[in-house]
Amino acid sequence: MPVLRDDALSNAFDHAAAHYDLLVAASPGYHGHLRRSARRLGLRDAGHGARVLDLGCGTGASTAALLSAAERAEITAVDASAGMLARAAHKKWPSGVRFVHGSADRLGAAGVDGPFDAVFAAYLFRNVTDPDLTLAAVHAAMAPGGRIAVHEYALSGRPVHRALWTAVCRTVIMPLGRVGRDAGLYEHLWRSVLGFDTASEFAERMRAAGFLDVRILPLPGWQTGITHTFVGRVAA
Template identity: 55%
Template sequence: MRVERDGMARSAVPDAFDAGAAAYDRLVGANPGYHAHLRLSARRMRIPDGGRGLRLLDAGCGTGASTAALLVAAPHAEIVGVDASPEMLARAAAKPWPGSVRFVRARVEDLGESGVAGPFDGIFAAYLVRNLADPNGQLRQLRALLRPGGTFAAHEYSVRDSLGATVVWHAVCWSVIIPAGTVLTGSSALYRHLWRSVTSFDGARRFRQRLVDAGFTGVHSETMTGWQRGVVHTFLGTNPLREDA
């Protein structure tokens, strides 16, 4: 599969995740802090009262790691997880979940056609926006699914603002991620895409501005701990209470 300077064609990404689904949980499980950092981003959404009476969307839920993080932060919420990769989604759905969690196969671009409708009180998007063909348009559409005052959180790689973070990212990809992914799946395409798509993606300042341009207010970001400091961030924004805000 061809991987360009900014990664593979975004239309090809779901198929690449299908091919890597069997090994995905093992690979991310070997990443120190992976699950803890997802839980940290979910906590940063500050979902009130454990999510009681609220609806949350996990956009790009993959094998369910981000869904599990949301469930810890909001154990009483209704959570809808969506993903475009049927193999990733099948692995998510096969895990034990309470009745308040359900999964829908859908591209983020086609949520309405797949029966996923708002309003949601919060939207969590882990490692999603970087893989969208039209991130600006999809951020606006995701905001439209939020209740006024609802929170959007993107848990995402962003290294372009930091030379140190960029160097760490190159080193981790070529010493760990790409070799391990290739051994486990027989192909390096998805992992080279990960490397390239991150190095070509927005710096944190640019992504915060992208959220502002999509209409979110109160936009800010916080980074992680450990080796992912400056590499992975939580980007947060609020759907304004008034459209003219």
């Protein structure tokens, strides 16, 4: 099965939305790691009134992580899956949060206008058709000196981490996906990570898009070497 793209992927997420929160809650460290990556934006002191773009917000886990790091920020949360957004919108949010159905590389078409002081993108870039185009669109939507944090499955490049990812998918993630009749989405998850950039390759992709001071930061637990935070900024 090839990885899913565009409408096929959005449809798969629509179908999985009803069970998605239950599945990620079963993943050790999932929400804690999102909060850690959100904190790495450094918005605690600058968060009052900051305009933050949450790309690939899904059912709102990344949005909640952002609020934990900057509770008074104005957050625009965007996702291409209407089903995931519907789940997010039914949760309780402060008035500074809004959800928008749209594509990460066509923000203007969805009525999402910058400039944004910060961007958070969790589990997004390996799911887009053209990561470079999406990075360019994100860069263009950011305010001078704006910060970005990308939280993503991007393997270290070491064979042990590739093998561990496959083992976790085959023994835990894909069997759970079959319970909710979403096997195709979770096979896509497995394959999309194997086919995506290594951590160092994605960092270079960010630098090529014009982001400065790009750093790769590890995450603890079994996800070490599998999931990373990538932080950077645009020129002031």
